[in-house]
Amino acid sequence: MKIKKVIAAILMLFVSVFAFAQGGKKLDKIIKKDYTIIECTIAKMSDQTVEYSLPGETLQISLAVSQIARIDFGSGRSQTFDTSSASNAAPSSSGQAVAAAEMKPNTIAVLPVPYVNSDTQQESEDMAKFAQNDMYNKLLDKSANIFPLTVQDLRTTNSLLHKAGIDHTNIDETPVADLEKILGVDNIVAAKISYTMSTSSTASTYGGGSTTISNNDKKVKSSDYSTTTANTQMYYYYNVYFDMYKNTTKIYSQTRKPFLNLKDSWIDSITYLLKRSPIYTKK
Known part of the structure; x- marks a missing residue:
């Protein structure tokens, strides 16, 4: 019994030391082709597989190289893998693969709305979400006016964008063709709010x-x-930029300054532009 206790204590000490060492070491990151990110310690690589262990664990897990898009090593080095063979990916307009969702015809998605102070270039995540929710709710309230279009659920939109590593800070950098594939929609409404x-x-x-x-x-x-x-x-003092796309083609583009210079005046501009967009019909 004493020997067993000693062995158990040694094992516990070994695990603790290993966990401490892991905590002080910068982890590697495996970015899969489905945009899943795995933080780990890579032990071995071959042409076919990558073997890694999760933080605090000694068990090694094997992952096929065909599922990996990129590895960011803790040392700072990155290695990109061939993405042309991804089974659930489609080529993007930028030449890289994107995870393509099932296409839902006659569906419009509301993108996150960058909300930027033009003087400081600071962005507000809370206001970006608030503005996206505002547009989404306005379209839902007027669903009869945008028939036959249906509005994609906001949780679905944001979940798919999150998996693709896209948010309000880089949404402007992503081609519309890629966004339509990622979201599985053929219509997109995009806005941006800048102010001083x-x-x-x-x-x-x-x-x-x-x-x-x-x-x-x-x-x-x-x-x-x-x-x-x-x-x-x-x-x-606001500038509201407003665009609509159908099958990657821009069908409506306007910039509007609110009449009043109040904190929530941008909402009036969004309402005005939505009602005058080509998807909106009076009932």
Whole structure:
């Protein structure tokens, strides 16, 4: 029994040391052709397979090279594999393979909406999601006006984009042909919101002058008084860029500046452009 306990303690110590060593070492990344990312430690590579272990584990897993698009090694080196043989991939307009979803005819997808401060070039992830939801809900509310088109569920759209490594920060860099294949749709609505801000301050002063009154034949001078109220107003200057595509062809493209310079004025521009797009018919 004592020998077994000693052996168990040694094994536990070995596992702990190995886990610690793994934690201090930068992991390798295997990017599969279906856009799955595996963080691991690669032990062996051949023309046919790659053997790796997961963090904290000693078990080695074998993966066929035919399933791999790229490996980013912890050392900083990257190795790209042939993507032409991917069974679930289609050639893109950029020459690389993209995971193609099942095509759903007469379906429109709403892309994430980049929301960018033109002065600082900072992007807001929360506002990008909010703007995408706003367009999606507007199309759903007017589903009768866009018949025979149906709107792809937003969760489906974002899930497919996430698997492809696409979000609001790089959506503009992805060709529309690739987006249609990734999302499995033949219609896309895309928008971008850029803005600048300025402030205006005003101050209002209210007060009274001094007065002299008589008190037992003595003159008494009262104190002056005044009140100042400051007010700061924030102004937003938007440019809303709006595009629609059908079978990779741009069928509508407009840029609009809201009439008002309020924080939510971009919403009015989105509404205006949607109603005047070619997919919208009055009922």
